[in-house]
Amino acid sequence: MNATVENLPGPRLRHGLDAQQAGLLHADALAFLADLHERFEGRRRALLAARRERQARFDAGELPGFLPETRAIREADWRVAPIPAALRDRRVEITGPVDRKMIINALNSGAKVFMADFEDSTAPTFANLVDGQLNLRDAVAGTIDYRAPDGRAYALGPDPAVLVVRPRGWHLPERHLEIGGEAIAGALFDFGLFAYHNALALHARDRGPYFYLPKMESHREAVLWNDVMDHVEAVLGLQQGAMKATVLIETLPAVFEMDEILHALRTRVVGLNCGRWDYIFSYFKTLRAHRDRVLPERGQVVMTVPFLRHYSELLIRTCHRRGAFAMGGMAAQIPINHDPAANAAALAKVRADKLREVSAGHDGTWVAHPALVAVAREVFDAHMPTPNQLHVARADVVADRDTLLAPSTGTITRGGFDANVEVCLRYLAAWMDGLGCVPIHHLMEDAATAEIARAQLWQWLHHADGGIAPPLAFDDGAPIDFATFDAVLAATRDRLAATAMPGQARIGDAATLLARLTHADALADFLTLEAYASLRDP
Numbered sequence: 203m204n205a206t207v208e209n210l211p212g213p214r215l216r217h218g219l220d221a222q223q224a225g226l227l228h229a230d231a232l233a234f235l236a237d238l239h240e241r242f243e244g245r246r247r248a249l250l251a252a253r254r255e256r257q258a259r260f261d262a263g264e265l266p267g268f269l270p271e272t273r274a275i276r277e278a279d280w281r282v283a284p285i286p287a288a289l290r291d292r293r294v295e296i297t298g299p300v301d302r303k304m305i306i307n308a309l310n311s312g313a314k315v316f317m318a319d320f321e322d323s324t325a326p327t328f329a330n331l332v333d334g335q336l337n338l339r340d341a342v343a344g345t346i347d348y349r350a351p352d353g354r355a356y357a358l359g360p361d362p363a364v365l366v367v368r369p370r371g372w373h374l375p376e377r378h379l380e381i382g383g384e385a386i387a388g389a390l391f392d393f394g395l396f397a398y399h400n401a402l403a404l405h406a407r408d409r410g411p412y413f414y415l416p417k418m419e420s421h422r423e424a425v426l427w428n429d430v431m432d433h434v435e436a437v438l439g440l441q442q443g444a445m446k447a448t449v450l451i452e453t454l455p456a457v458f459e460m461d462e463i464l465h466a467l468r469t470r471v472v473g474l475n476c477g478r479w480d481y482i483f484s485y486f487k488t489l490r491a492h493r494d495r496v497l498p499e500r501g502q503v504v505m506t507v508p509f510l511r512h513y514s515e516l517l518i519r520t521c522h523r524r525g526a527f528a529m530g531g532m533a534a535q536i537p538i539n540h541d542p543a544a545n546a547a548a549l550a551k552v553r554a555d556k557l558r559e560v561s562a563g564h565d566g567t568w569v570a571h572p573a574l575v576a577v578a579r580e581v582f583d584a585h586m587p588t589p590n591q592l593h594v595a596r597a598d599v600v601a602d603r604d605t606l607l608a609p610s611t612g613t614i615t616r617g618g619f620d621a622n623v624e625v626c627l628r629y630l631a632a633w634m635d636g637l638g639c640v641p642i643h644h645l646m647e648d649a650a651t652a653e654i655a656r657a658q659l660w661q662w663l664h665h666a667d668g669g670i671a672p673p674l675a676f677d678d679g680a681p682i683d684f685a686t687f688d689a690v691l692a693a694t695r696d697r698l699a700a701t702a703m704p705g706q707a708r709i710g711d712a713a714t715l716l717a718r719l720t721h722a723d724a725l726a727d728f729l730t731l732e733a734y735a736s737l738r739d740p
């Protein structure tokens with residue numbers, strides 16, 4: 203390897219290491235990460251500044267749309283590089299945090315792919331990140347095992363899922379590693395460490411390395427990822443394009459640049475994925491200042507409403523035209539033990555969601571829990587007899603900016619309002635305590651779903667609060683105002699603080715943060731950035 207930190211102040215770890223962690227974060231690995239930081243941090247910051255500049259234009263009334271300067275890319279005929287054999291059938295992908303037991307369960311779940319997540323479902327404590335990398339290194343080596351406190355033993359089965367790793371998005375810093383006094387990007391830390399330790403071994407077995415790339419807002423951010431991967435391939439001695447990427451289209455600006463994103467990564471991209479939860483969040487965030495585009499409560503913004511249906515169908519059309527996979531996304535329902543009727547209703551919702559996806563032409567889907575693998579597989583097996591649906595062109599789908607931006611209709615109920623407050627408090631408290639994904643009222647809640655709840659509260663209250671437009675109102679006619687929010691917040695905080703749950707001791711901190719963010723004049727960019735200083739990190 204030729205990574206070097208000559209002329210750089212050395213990398214500095216701001217956390218102690220146990221013996222195993224020291225074997226991962228040794229001097230050569232740190233030099234490799236320092237090199238990535240030195241080469242790419244300036245560009246990352248410039249791209250984040252470009253996000254802010256564009257958002258200022260949206261706040262001033264502009265609407266997102268297709269870029270005139272990249273029309274030639276959209277109109278030309280080109281295709282992405284061939285898809286490797288290991289990724290040609292991805293009908294069911296299970297996702298989950300990089301917890302040791304869950305990695306083994308996910309790899310053994312019967313899903314075709316396991317997306318190991320450093321992002322929406324992982325709270326970035328040092329232990330979660332670094333032990334997660336150790337777990338994945340053992341998984342790649344095939345040696346991962348685990349003994350639970352209750353004595354149950356876990357080991358890899360004979361036909362594990364293909365591993366795809368999701369590093370954090372470009373916006374998050376990783377405070378535990380400083381290079382020249384600056385925090386390294388979380389994205390480079392997660393991606394770089396995994397690639398450094400596993401790329402050659404995976405490549406030797408035709409198993410990657412494969413990545414899911416989250417939360418991009420423009421094709422320029424895809425160019426940066428491509429350049430990072432080109433560089434790492436050269437450093438590790440892999441041929442260009444050996445690292446494969448599936449990109450989540452989970453921001454509103456990115457839906458207008460899907461062709462451009464595929465083009466930027468065309469030697470390595472294997473597909474796009476409908477990251478619906480962040481996409482919904484991004485709709486709120488991007489159009490925060492547009493009173494005519496306020497959405498109803500979270501439970502009513504479902505994948506069958508026109509703007510979401512068009513997003514997923516346009517993604518399918520765009521991908522298949524270029525020879526790339528069009529992956530579906532995550533239904534939030536999880537199994538409900540001890541209540542057969544409620545469980546059957548939850549599974550029926552998952553089944554309906556998967557049926558919509560496979561019928562529309564998606565090549566595969568995500569599930570949140572091992573018990574949902576068979577449910578999703580059954581639907582895809584019944585309706586997708588081929589390994590994928592690349593042959594389904596969906597030429598009937600015509601890109602329509604107005605439909606992509608059209609708000610769905612519905613109501614804001616007091617129940618929907620209260621649920622947003624509860625989800626924010628419970629999720630934030632769990633996250634601050636080191637847990638990045640939790641079940642709440644039998645739904646999977648992670649950073650993306652919590653962001654929806656947080657952004658909705660802010661938008662409803664700030665649009666309610668002023669200007670010449672009438673205040674937003676609940677479906678019973680009462681105005682939505684800060685007095686209501688403060689009362690619901692206080693009551694929910696007191697109730698939850700007295701209830702046993704993950705992160706219970708952090709409910710007060712979560713309430714303080716939610717009050718600050720909701721009352722603030724500006725909508726904060728990311729909940730996890732705001733909560734980072736409060737993250738437990740022994």
Ligand SMILES: CC(=O)SCCNC(=O)CCNC(=O)[C@H](O)C(C)(C)COP(=O)(O)OP(=O)(O)OC[C@H]1O[C@@H](n2cnc3c(N)ncnc32)[C@H](O)[C@@H]1OP(=O)(O)O
Pocket residue numbers: 296297298299303304305307308319322323479480532536537569570571572639640641645646647648650651
């Ligand atoms: C918006 C997005 O980004 S979606 C992608 C990010 N989100 C995710 O990946 C969701 C991951 N899912 C989860 O974390 C969990 O399923 C939760 C938190 C939603 C629910 O967790 P729990 O209530 O603990 O699940 P439950 O008790 O039913 O678990 C049963 C078993 O399945 C395992 N399990 C549950 N989910 C998963 C998973 N996603 N991967 C692997 N194993 C899992 C549990 O570890 C447990 O194992 P055990 O029986 O060996 O002890």
Ligand SMILES: O=CC(=O)O
Pocket residue numbers: 322450452476477478479480481531532650
């Ligand atoms: O990452 C997935 C999403 O839905 O958000």
Ligand SMILES: [Mg+2]
Pocket residue numbers: 322416450452477479480650
């Ligand atoms: Mg997401």
